Every structure is written in C-alpha cells, then in structure tokens.
Amino acid sequence: MNKNNLENLKAEMKGLKFDKELIAEMEKNMEKDLPAFQLKTTLPSDKGQMDATLHFKQSGQSDYYFFNKFELAYSAKAKPLENEQKYMVISPGEQGKNMMRSFQSPVDAIEFFKSQKGASELALGKP
Structure with a gap:
C-alpha cells in the first residue's frame, strides 16, 4: 500500500x-x-x-x-435509525419460516422490497 x-x-x-x-x-x-x-x-x-x-x-x-x-x-420520508436499529425486509421462506434481510440504507431496503415476489414486509427495528 x-x-x-x-x-x-x-x-x-x-x-x-x-x-x-x-x-x-x-x-x-x-x-x-x-x-x-x-x-x-x-x-x-x-x-x-x-x-x-x-x-x-x-x-x-x-x-x-x-x-x-x-x-x-x-x-425524504426515512427517519434516521436509532441505536442498533435496521431496516428489514421479511419474506416467507421454506417450511413456513420467515427469512429476514437487514439494511442500513432505506433506499437499499426499499429497492430490495420492491424486487421481492409474493408477500413481503418492510419493517424497522432491531434484528
């Protein structure tokens, strides 16, 4: 370097x-x-x-x-995250278990959410 x-x-x-x-x-x-x-x-x-x-x-x-x-x-609509919070996309997974993906960025979370097929949920919280 x-x-x-x-x-x-x-x-x-x-x-x-x-x-x-x-x-x-x-x-x-x-x-x-x-x-x-x-x-x-x-x-x-x-x-x-x-x-x-x-x-x-x-x-x-x-x-x-x-x-x-x-x-x-x-x-404009996203609020700054509090300590340890993340944006999450929750989607139904195999065998009835939900799959969750975490994001720091609301823009990334919304993009991923929109790309999902089927029922998914966009949430904010601590994973």
Whole structure:
C-alpha cells in the first residue's frame, strides 16, 4: 500500500466531511489490497436522510487507489435509525419460516422490497 496515496485519500475524505470510522474502513480495505471496493454511509439531513456510496479502484499498474466517484440517494420520508436499529425486509421462506434481510440504507431496503415476489414486509427495528 502506498502511504502517500493513503494520506492523500484521507485528506480528501476529511475535506468532504466523512467521519473517522469511514476513513478507517477505507484504510482497512486498502491494506487488504482489494482491486476495487465500495464504502457506504448515511448522512443526516434536515428532512430525511441521504445514503452515500463511495467507489474506490486500484490502478492496474501500481498500488495507487483512486476515489472514482460517489453516489448519493436521498430519502425524504426515512427517519434516521436509532441505536442498533435496521431496516428489514421479511419474506416467507421454506417450511413456513420467515427469512429476514437487514439494511442500513432505506433506499437499499426499499429497492430490495420492491424486487421481492409474493408477500413481503418492510419493517424497522432491531434484528
């Protein structure tokens, strides 16, 4: 891992006001020498919340990483999650047992919910 590259990316993330935990997660992924990775975070707003997905890719010719792009998804109706809460999609599974999938992002949860066939339930709570 290139230390100068790491410091430059840390400074860029700090400049964009991303929190220390997300910056530490970026560093861990760079240490793993992954060819590409994404980081996800939730940003509070006055009304609702915004989900951010940051895309990083390693150069094919060196150990440099590039912060290629970020995507923002705004949800006006979603309330910020309280401690340990998650958005959940509950679907009927095999042998009458319900299957549950948890999400931090309301946008991801709603997308997954809409893709389900049959009866599913969108919920908020502690898994």
